[in-house]
Each structure stands twice: as C-alpha cells, then as structure tokens.
Amino acid sequence: MPKRYWLLKSEPAVFGIDRLAAEPGARSAWTGVRNYQARNFMRDDMRIGDRAFFYHSSCARPGIAGIVEVTREAFPDPTQFDPSSEYFDPGASVERPRWLCVEVRLVRKTRPIGLEELRTHPELAGMGVLRRGNRLSIQPVDAAEWRFLCERLAAAEPA
DNA sequence: GCCAACGTTGGC
C-alpha cells in the first residue's frame, strides 16, 4: 500500500505547530475533528507512516508550517466523552463512539509557506486548501503536489 | 466585520 499524503488544518490559537513540538516526543492525538468527511479520511485511508502538512488556518498568515507523520491509526477521540471539553458530544458514548482521531508526530517545522505563495504555483492549483470556501480540516494531497512542495522546501533550505 | 461556501437541523 503506497503512502498517502494529507493536509491537516489547525488554528494556531488553539493548537499551533509549536504546541505539537512541545509535546513529549513531539507527538499528539489529532483531536477535535467534528466533520464526517474528515473523520472518514482518518478511519478509512490514513495509515501509519502517512505524511501530512501541518497547516495554520484562521490566523494572520495562513499556510503550511511543518510536516507531520501518522504514528497511530484511527481510535476514538477522547474529547467527545469529556463534558468539560468544547468538543464534548452528548450523542457519543464509549460503547458507541462517533468521532475518531489519529496520533501524529512532528517530523519538522518548515519555513512558512503562505497561501499567496501556494497560489503562485500552477502545479498546486488542484489543492483543496486553495479552493475558496474550503472548510475541510483534513484533505488528501496528491503525491505530485507533495513532491513539488518538498522540492520547493529543499531548494529554500539547502542542507 | 463581511461574506462565500457548505454542513447540519428540523418542520413538513
């Protein structure tokens, strides 16, 4: 099974890339996803070893901030059971969980790649995050788009 | 704050 690529959105005011970096082992459960399409991507398609861009949304400079790797496949999102969590779902139970999360590990922070930069590359025109009105917080990324962006990053960050 | 997009809810 070939590795897949993703884009994971997070609001830096809620959980930014530096928060992930500060977690033990730079790992964290990716909780709080409350959209069925995004949940199904995690449940059906996300596998250990898949890689994703960590994307900052709803902030002054939205864009890619780093690269993460999936380290645990989908399991029940514990925040749905926690009445004190803003992600609490009274319709979910431990016996019948509704929402899932995966665990990710920060591979590395990257230089910020803003939306405006992403838009300058015709190679990336198909990316969901560039579509206006896009709201999906977990999006698949084509292998060609992934490769293109990694090459751009490598060019800007000579070893 | 505005507004486009679009998912969810609820009356029928």
Added chain:
DNA sequence: GCCAACGTTGGC
C-alpha cells in the same frame, strides 16, 4: 425525503 433556515469555517 425535501429544503429553507441556521451555524460554522476561514480568507480577506
């Protein structure tokens, strides 16, 4: 099951 109203996302 339809669909209008409503709520949320997210860039600007």
